[in-house]
Amino acid sequence: MPVEIEHTIQMKQTSRDYYARLAELIATPFSAGQYYELYGMMRQLCEDFSGDRVFSNFFSQLGYVCDMAGVSKTLAAALQSLRRRVGHVEEIRHEDFPGDVRIVADFVKQLFGSDPPDELLSSLPDVGNESTSHRHNTGVGRVLRVRVLRSDTETLYVQPDSDDILIRVSLTAPEDRRYLLELVHEGSTLNLLDVSVGLDGIYIPQWIIYEPDYLLSPSDLAGVFEPNAITPHYYFLKMLQPRESTYYTLLGNTSGQFLDDIIFRRSTATYADSLRKAFRNYPLDFYLQMRSTENISRFHNEARVQFANISHIVEQQMEAVYGFDLRQALIEPSFVCPAVGLAGRMDYLEVGGYRLIEQKSGKRDEYRNSHKEQHFVQMMLYQLMIEYTLGLSRDECRAFLLYSRYSDGLMIERPYMALLHKAIEMRNRIVAMQEKFAENSASCAVVFEQLDVDALRQRPVNDKLWMGYLRPRLETLLRPFTVSLDGQMPAKAFFFRFYSFLAMEQWLSRMGVPSSGAHGYADLWNNPALVRVENGDMYAGLHILAMESAVGDDGIDTITFGISADQQDKLTNFRTGDAVQIYSYEGLEPNVARQFTLRGKVVSLGTDKVKVVLNNAQRNMAVFGDAQTLFALEHDRVESGSSNLVAGLYSLLTAPKEIQNRFFLHTLPGECSTGLPVLLGNYGSFDELVQKEVAAQEIFLVIGPPGSGKTSCALRYMVEEELRRSPSSRLLLMAYTNRAVDELCGMLEGIISDTPMLLSDYLRIGHALSADEAYRHRMLAERVGDELKTVTDIGNLLNRTRIIVGTTTTMMQRQQLLREMHFEVAFVDEASQILEPYLLSFFTLGVIDKFVLVGDQKQLPAVVQQNADVATIDDESLRSLGFTNCGRSLFDRMLHRLISLGRNDLYMQILTQGRMHPRLYDFVNRYFYSSRLQCVPLAHQQRDFREVFANLPANADNMTCHLAEERISFIDCVPVEDGVNEKVNSAEAGMVASCLSALSALYEANGRELKADDVGIIVPYRNQISMIRAKLHEKGLNRFMQTTIDTVERYQGSQRDIIIYSFTVRHPGQLHFLTSSVYMETDNASGTYAVDRKLNVALTRAREQLILIGNYALLQSNEMFARLLDSVPRIG
Known part of the structure; x- marks a missing residue:
C-alpha cells in the first residue's frame, strides 16, 4: 500500500530533437500546415525555457525567453514577425519557409548553445528572413x-x-x-x-x-460598487459566500422569460404560458422559493405586474418612442471582448449592436427616480464591449436600462466617463490581485487577515445603514480571519494555501499552462486560426444545413451545420455534450472577439455535420445570415463552480470543530467493537467489503484496481445493503464526470430491474444533454410538465426519492437543496480523480453521516493545470495531517493517513479482477500492484487462446499468424518522415488498419464477425484519431469508423475485447508527455517503485487481447517502456 507520493518524472526535448524535426520539415513538400508545426516548435521551446512562469499570451512569453537567453534584437524581431505571420493565412508563402525554418534553427542554437547539424544547414539559407513588421x-x-x-x-x-x-x-x-x-x-x-x-x-x-486576456464578467465587476465603498476587495469577499437561489433571482429569471416571450409573441404572449416556461427552466428554484403561501401570493402579484409593465413597454414604447426594430432582436447574445478584458451575456441586443437593453427586476433609485449605480456600471461595461467587438462608436450604440418593476421603467442612459474609468481601474486591480493570490498564499493572508471593516467605509453612507446592516455583515464575514481558532486545527492555513492553488488553476485555465503545453481560453483569440483548426479546437467554414425548433413557435433552438470538405478529415476535440459558441464571420480569419456569439451544446457530431442546441432560442432569422454565411464553432468556457469552490474553503473556517476534525482526519471514528455485521444480502466475494463498509463510521475508502468491478459490483452491493438495512435511508451518489455518473445510473437501473422492491426510482440532477439518453427520463428537467406540474409535485418527488445522483460540480452548485435533506451515506466514484476543494463543501454541509470514497490512486489522477512543484504544500501543520500537495486528491490524502494510523478497518482494496486474461495483466500486476491481484476467474479468463482462433485464414501472413497465437503483442513500427504534425504518426495509423484487417480475417476464419464495438483504439494525442480514421477509410474498413478511438484519459472506466494502443511518439522529447503521470510510490512490502498511471490504464482496458504499436528503438530509451517491451512478444 502507498505511504507517500512524490513528484512526477518528466523529460524535455533536446536540441537534437528540435533539429531532427526541422530537418524533417524542410525535407517534406511544402504545405501551409507546416507552419502549424513550426509555430508549435516555437511554443514548445518557450515553454521549455520559461520554467513555471505564467504568461497571458505567446507574445509576452516569446519576448521574455528572448530577453532571458540574450537573443539578438534582429533574431528576436524575426521570431516575433514569424509568430505574427502564422496568424495571417494570406501571408504564408512557400518561398519564405526555408528562411523561417532558419529562424527557428537559430533560436534553438541560441537556447541550447549547440550548432545545427551540417545536413540541416545545407538545406537552409545562410540567414533567416528579416522582420516583416512593416506589413502589419x-x-x-x-x-x-x-x-x-x-x-x-x-x-x-x-x-x-x-x-x-x-x-x-x-x-x-x-x-x-x-x-x-x-x-x-x-x-x-x-x-x-x-x-x-x-x-x-x-x-x-x-x-x-x-492583462486583458483575463476576462471578467461585467456583472461581477459592477458588484464592487457598493454604497459604502468602491473597492476590488468586494470581488473577493463575495466569492466567500455560495451563489444560491433567492426569491429575487427567481423573480429576475422569470421576468427575463417574460421579456423574451413578449418581444417575440407580442400581444399573443400570456402570463400563464410564460410562467410555465420559467417553471420548466428553473424547477428547483421554484421549489426552494415557492413553498410558502405568502411567497406564492407575493410572487404572483409582483410577477403579474412585471408582465404587464413589459407588455406595455414593448407594445407602446420601444418602437414608437425609442425607435427599436424588434425584428432585429437578439436574445441573450454573448460577447468575448479581450480588447477591454471582459466577457458577458446581454439581455437584449439588436443585430448590429445599435440598441442594448439590460433588464432589472428589482428597484431603481426611487428617491432620485434614477438608476442604481451597480446597474449603470454594468450597462456601460456592456456598451464598451460592443464598441470594441463590433467596431462601433460610443454614439452608435444606444443603451437602455429596463426596470420591469415600473411601467415607465425603460430608461435611456448616457455613459458617465469618470465612473467608467473607475470601473476599468477596478477591473485592473482585481486582475492584479488575482495574479498575486495565484503566486503565493501569503498574499491571500495579507489581504484577508489585515482587511479592516471600518476601512471599507470609504463613501458617505447613512449611519443607520452602516451600523445596522452593512458593518455587521462585513464583521461576520471577516471574523474567521481575525479571530484565533480553537485548538490546533490548521483551517486558516488550509484556506490560504488552497485559495492560492485555486487562483492559479483559474489563471492557468484562462491564460495557459507553460509547463505542460496546455493552453487556456485566451487561445481562442491569441492562437492563429490555422493553429486552432489544426489542433481540432475550431470548426471554420461551417454552413447551415437545417434549423429546427424543439419548443414549438418559440424560435430556432437547434442548428445542423455542414462541415466543409477540407475539415472533414481533420482532428476534432469536440464531443457530444460539449459547451460551444458559434458565430458568423467574413474573410479567412474567424475570430471570436469580433462578433457576438450564440452559446449552446453539441448534441451530435459526424464526419460531415455537427448539430448544436442553443441555450437561447432565436426568432430573428437575420442572426443566421443567408446561404453564403460562414460560421465558426469553438469551445465555450464553462466556469466549473469556481466561486463555490472558494465558498467551500471558507465554509471550513466557520464549520464546527467536529466537522473540521472529520475532514482533516485529526480524530478518527471509533472501531467497531462487536465484529463485522451480519449482512441482509448475499454478495459473494464482496461480502467482506460490504461488511466493512457497513461497520465503518463517518468514512470508508474502497481501492478498486482495473477490472475489479468497483462500480458494477462493489458500489452496487454497498448501495443495495444500505437500502436493505433501512427502508427510509437516503443516499447521495456522485462522480466527477458525467460519463461516470452515467455508469452509476446504469448500475442503479440494474438494481431497479433485478430488485424493484428494493429500488423503483432515483433522481439525477444536471443538464439533460450531459446525460446518456438512456437515463434522461430520470432527470428532473425531463419530468417537469408531464409528471411534475407544481411545486408540490416536486416536493413529493424529492421526499419519496431515496437516491440522488449527479456530478460533484452539479451537486456543489445545489447545496441549498442538499441542506434540506439528510443522507445516511454519500458514495463518491472516481474519488481518486477529485481534488480536495471539490469535496470539501459536502463535509461542511453537515447533512451526510458517512462518506464512502471509491477510487484507485494508481490510475489516472486528478486533472491539475499547475505542476507538482508549484502545488507543493510547505506548511508543517498541514503536512503533519498528510497534506503534501494541492494537486493530490482527497482520496489519496485520506488513504495515506488511514494507512499511517493503522486503521485498516476504514479502507479495503479489492484484490480480484474480472476483466483481463492473466496474460494481459501480468506486467501491471507485477510492477504496479506488487503481484497481489488475482483473477475472479471468469470463463474468458480461463479460456485457452487456441480456442479463440483455432483456424487461420488462407494465405495468412506473419502478423496474422502471430495475432492468432499471442494475447499480447508489440509491433515495431518506424515512423515515416512526412513533415506533418509530430502528434500524428501515419505509419502507426496504417499499422492499426492492418491489424484490424488481420483480426477481421481471423474472426471470419473462425465463423465470427469482428464488430466495431469489439475493438478499442487508444492514442496519446487526439491528433492521431483523424489519421487512423483516414487510414481505415483508405483500406476500405469503413465498418470500423464507429470504433471508439480516443485518448487514455477518455478510456478510463471502459473496456473492450481487443485494445490496440498506438504509442504515436516519433521523437525522444515526446516521451515526457507519455510519462507525465509517473510517480514514485513506497510500498511497505515492495519498497519504492515507479507507477505509470497512464500506462496502467492503457494496458488494462482489454479483456481478450492487447496489441501495442510503436517505435521499439525510441521506446527502449525509457526504463519503464523497456521493461514492458522485454516482457511482450514482438513483431517486426
Whole structure:
C-alpha cells in the first residue's frame, strides 16, 4: 500500500530533437500546415525555457525567453514577425519557409548553445528572413497590445505586439492612471485603446487594460460598487459566500422569460404560458422559493405586474418612442471582448449592436427616480464591449436600462466617463490581485487577515445603514480571519494555501499552462486560426444545413451545420455534450472577439455535420445570415463552480470543530467493537467489503484496481445493503464526470430491474444533454410538465426519492437543496480523480453521516493545470495531517493517513479482477500492484487462446499468424518522415488498419464477425484519431469508423475485447508527455517503485487481447517502456 507520493518524472526535448524535426520539415513538400508545426516548435521551446512562469499570451512569453537567453534584437524581431505571420493565412508563402525554418534553427542554437547539424544547414539559407513588421504596422489603431519593459514615475516603456520598436505611454493623460505602477511588472501585457500620439511622440491611450486576456464578467465587476465603498476587495469577499437561489433571482429569471416571450409573441404572449416556461427552466428554484403561501401570493402579484409593465413597454414604447426594430432582436447574445478584458451575456441586443437593453427586476433609485449605480456600471461595461467587438462608436450604440418593476421603467442612459474609468481601474486591480493570490498564499493572508471593516467605509453612507446592516455583515464575514481558532486545527492555513492553488488553476485555465503545453481560453483569440483548426479546437467554414425548433413557435433552438470538405478529415476535440459558441464571420480569419456569439451544446457530431442546441432560442432569422454565411464553432468556457469552490474553503473556517476534525482526519471514528455485521444480502466475494463498509463510521475508502468491478459490483452491493438495512435511508451518489455518473445510473437501473422492491426510482440532477439518453427520463428537467406540474409535485418527488445522483460540480452548485435533506451515506466514484476543494463543501454541509470514497490512486489522477512543484504544500501543520500537495486528491490524502494510523478497518482494496486474461495483466500486476491481484476467474479468463482462433485464414501472413497465437503483442513500427504534425504518426495509423484487417480475417476464419464495438483504439494525442480514421477509410474498413478511438484519459472506466494502443511518439522529447503521470510510490512490502498511471490504464482496458504499436528503438530509451517491451512478444 502507498505511504507517500512524490513528484512526477518528466523529460524535455533536446536540441537534437528540435533539429531532427526541422530537418524533417524542410525535407517534406511544402504545405501551409507546416507552419502549424513550426509555430508549435516555437511554443514548445518557450515553454521549455520559461520554467513555471505564467504568461497571458505567446507574445509576452516569446519576448521574455528572448530577453532571458540574450537573443539578438534582429533574431528576436524575426521570431516575433514569424509568430505574427502564422496568424495571417494570406501571408504564408512557400518561398519564405526555408528562411523561417532558419529562424527557428537559430533560436534553438541560441537556447541550447549547440550548432545545427551540417545536413540541416545545407538545406537552409545562410540567414533567416528579416522582420516583416512593416506589413502589419498600419498605424496605432483602436487596440494596441504591448509588453511592459520598464517604467518611471509617470511613463511606461513598452514594446508593441505589432512592431519591434520601443514606445512611451503616458500615465497622466487624459486621466491620472499612475495606480498602474503598483500593478505592472516587466513582461506584463497591456491593451492600449484609442491611442493618440503627442507632439513629443508619447502615446496617450483612452483606456489601459491590464492583462486583458483575463476576462471578467461585467456583472461581477459592477458588484464592487457598493454604497459604502468602491473597492476590488468586494470581488473577493463575495466569492466567500455560495451563489444560491433567492426569491429575487427567481423573480429576475422569470421576468427575463417574460421579456423574451413578449418581444417575440407580442400581444399573443400570456402570463400563464410564460410562467410555465420559467417553471420548466428553473424547477428547483421554484421549489426552494415557492413553498410558502405568502411567497406564492407575493410572487404572483409582483410577477403579474412585471408582465404587464413589459407588455406595455414593448407594445407602446420601444418602437414608437425609442425607435427599436424588434425584428432585429437578439436574445441573450454573448460577447468575448479581450480588447477591454471582459466577457458577458446581454439581455437584449439588436443585430448590429445599435440598441442594448439590460433588464432589472428589482428597484431603481426611487428617491432620485434614477438608476442604481451597480446597474449603470454594468450597462456601460456592456456598451464598451460592443464598441470594441463590433467596431462601433460610443454614439452608435444606444443603451437602455429596463426596470420591469415600473411601467415607465425603460430608461435611456448616457455613459458617465469618470465612473467608467473607475470601473476599468477596478477591473485592473482585481486582475492584479488575482495574479498575486495565484503566486503565493501569503498574499491571500495579507489581504484577508489585515482587511479592516471600518476601512471599507470609504463613501458617505447613512449611519443607520452602516451600523445596522452593512458593518455587521462585513464583521461576520471577516471574523474567521481575525479571530484565533480553537485548538490546533490548521483551517486558516488550509484556506490560504488552497485559495492560492485555486487562483492559479483559474489563471492557468484562462491564460495557459507553460509547463505542460496546455493552453487556456485566451487561445481562442491569441492562437492563429490555422493553429486552432489544426489542433481540432475550431470548426471554420461551417454552413447551415437545417434549423429546427424543439419548443414549438418559440424560435430556432437547434442548428445542423455542414462541415466543409477540407475539415472533414481533420482532428476534432469536440464531443457530444460539449459547451460551444458559434458565430458568423467574413474573410479567412474567424475570430471570436469580433462578433457576438450564440452559446449552446453539441448534441451530435459526424464526419460531415455537427448539430448544436442553443441555450437561447432565436426568432430573428437575420442572426443566421443567408446561404453564403460562414460560421465558426469553438469551445465555450464553462466556469466549473469556481466561486463555490472558494465558498467551500471558507465554509471550513466557520464549520464546527467536529466537522473540521472529520475532514482533516485529526480524530478518527471509533472501531467497531462487536465484529463485522451480519449482512441482509448475499454478495459473494464482496461480502467482506460490504461488511466493512457497513461497520465503518463517518468514512470508508474502497481501492478498486482495473477490472475489479468497483462500480458494477462493489458500489452496487454497498448501495443495495444500505437500502436493505433501512427502508427510509437516503443516499447521495456522485462522480466527477458525467460519463461516470452515467455508469452509476446504469448500475442503479440494474438494481431497479433485478430488485424493484428494493429500488423503483432515483433522481439525477444536471443538464439533460450531459446525460446518456438512456437515463434522461430520470432527470428532473425531463419530468417537469408531464409528471411534475407544481411545486408540490416536486416536493413529493424529492421526499419519496431515496437516491440522488449527479456530478460533484452539479451537486456543489445545489447545496441549498442538499441542506434540506439528510443522507445516511454519500458514495463518491472516481474519488481518486477529485481534488480536495471539490469535496470539501459536502463535509461542511453537515447533512451526510458517512462518506464512502471509491477510487484507485494508481490510475489516472486528478486533472491539475499547475505542476507538482508549484502545488507543493510547505506548511508543517498541514503536512503533519498528510497534506503534501494541492494537486493530490482527497482520496489519496485520506488513504495515506488511514494507512499511517493503522486503521485498516476504514479502507479495503479489492484484490480480484474480472476483466483481463492473466496474460494481459501480468506486467501491471507485477510492477504496479506488487503481484497481489488475482483473477475472479471468469470463463474468458480461463479460456485457452487456441480456442479463440483455432483456424487461420488462407494465405495468412506473419502478423496474422502471430495475432492468432499471442494475447499480447508489440509491433515495431518506424515512423515515416512526412513533415506533418509530430502528434500524428501515419505509419502507426496504417499499422492499426492492418491489424484490424488481420483480426477481421481471423474472426471470419473462425465463423465470427469482428464488430466495431469489439475493438478499442487508444492514442496519446487526439491528433492521431483523424489519421487512423483516414487510414481505415483508405483500406476500405469503413465498418470500423464507429470504433471508439480516443485518448487514455477518455478510456478510463471502459473496456473492450481487443485494445490496440498506438504509442504515436516519433521523437525522444515526446516521451515526457507519455510519462507525465509517473510517480514514485513506497510500498511497505515492495519498497519504492515507479507507477505509470497512464500506462496502467492503457494496458488494462482489454479483456481478450492487447496489441501495442510503436517505435521499439525510441521506446527502449525509457526504463519503464523497456521493461514492458522485454516482457511482450514482438513483431517486426
